Amino acid sequence: MRLGFIGFGEAASAIAAGLAEEGLRELYAYDVVSGQALAERAACCGVRLVASLAELAAQADLVLSLVTARGALTVAREIAPHLRVGTLYADLNSCAPRVKAEIGQVIARLAPGACYASVAVMSAVPPLRHRVPLVADGPGARRLREALEPYGMNIEVLEGPLGAAAILKMCRSVVLKGLEALFLEALLAAEQEGLTEQVLTSLNASFPKTSLGDLGVYLLDRHRLHAQRRADEMQEAAETLASLAIDPLVSAGAAQRLRWSAERLTGLAAPSRAEAEVGGEDPQNGAYRVLLHQLSDA
């Protein structure tokens, strides 16, 4: 297999280095940037630099696009007419789901003999290199996994519409990056009042050694009972931040979301037994799923 990278920045070179160690020898790369630094990075992991996208397409059986979210569609359009029959084109950029789908349409139209995989990179690449968790969808997803798993890559295939992996990544980002923003906002206030350590200690004591997804289920399983009170308290917390001269950017949004939910839940019937079983065999485990369905339908 001959593997080609479009873009040879930090992520691509980390993956290439890992694959080279696993014994993958025929590695190619094209980057719009040229120069000494790029040449050295490529030489380090035995990657041959090529001068154009057309040349990359001529060399590679499998192309990984690792440019930027903004550049992803453009490079796909540029390389597509050059892709040979049987080439697998995988987009690993952090694009919106609709852009992932659009790239798939571009490949299908301009390179009908090639095959497309839409890939979401689920973690920072450098520490994990080629072993970084990837989720792939699209017609080429299984072929991508079959081609790269023997070299230690970690690829989960998602059934679903083109771009499903990108939606998965976005939902994950909402929680993780949102949590970062929340901590930033809360601790700006806490630090100003000399209370940072107490806030952290209190959160550690309430939720020790909890996996983050499980914590979400815990919170949503109990949400229905407490939605109105929590909406009020979040509103109060947002006002308190404002009184401490911290603009409640996330907090006010969270108060709105909780109020939205509390209003919809008011007067909604408790879920029927059938509804309560949406989440699986055990109705207890499914309370948060029932909640999500009811809120979507309300």
Next chain:
Amino acid sequence: MRLGFIGFGEAASAIAAGLAEEGLRELYAYDVVSGQALAERAACCGVRLVASLAELAAQADLVLSLVTARGALTVAREIAPHLRVGTLYADLNSCAPRVKAEIGQVIARLAPGACYASVAVMSAVPPLRHRVPLVADGPGARRLREALEPYGMNIEVLEGPLGAAAILKMCRSVVLKGLEALFLEALLAAEQEGLTEQVLTSLNASFPKTSLGDLGVYLLDRHRLHAQRRADEMQEAAETLASLAIDPLVSAGAAQRLRWSAERLTGLAAPSRAEAEVGGEDPQNGAYRVLLHQLSDA
């Protein structure tokens, strides 16, 4: 010691039941509501109901106010003129810090012989009853701890301005209730696309068995390096939610907060060694503290 409750709802009766089991015999309560249910709840834990705030003040050495955030200031104003010299008045309602401080001023003005403790209840009362973690500040905070710890109550005393405990609770609420709102928003989208389990599994895999405060420190320790990228990705995630017909109430606020930070961090000098040690002996542990200071000053 004779203990009086203002308000005898779910929280007060749970605490009273626990204290009665610990051997505290002289318990009194006043509630604006009257009737069979209240009488039975009081009888259950040997609490004597009194007919007025004045009567409660006449009986009790220690008064715990457990009404509502909205009613807290009003009952304090009403009972204050009746409080005897030496009485300890503790407000346990979820009021804003400035209301907590205002209650302190009311007590100081109208009941100069009494003593005030401003108390934040850090967890839901019913499952933990009298052992629920409390944080107290104000002139009566230590006396409150000394009076109630022998009966198994769990009271941390905070130094700081009147209302500091309430600020601590609010900062904690921003993270916890904000996280609930984030999960709600992210999983409304995920469930609609059939991806809920994948999102939860991915979050569990990335942050298994992590205490919540430690997770916050982890995210903020790395924030400086990634602020701009995370702000862009959060913006993209918010737009993706909107494209899925989920109003990005929290996500858009989080994107704003991350952008606010990224803009302030751009061009800021890396922290000096002295600044990097703000957080303690180990500069590594203090990176998030330095970040908070720099953002506050910028």
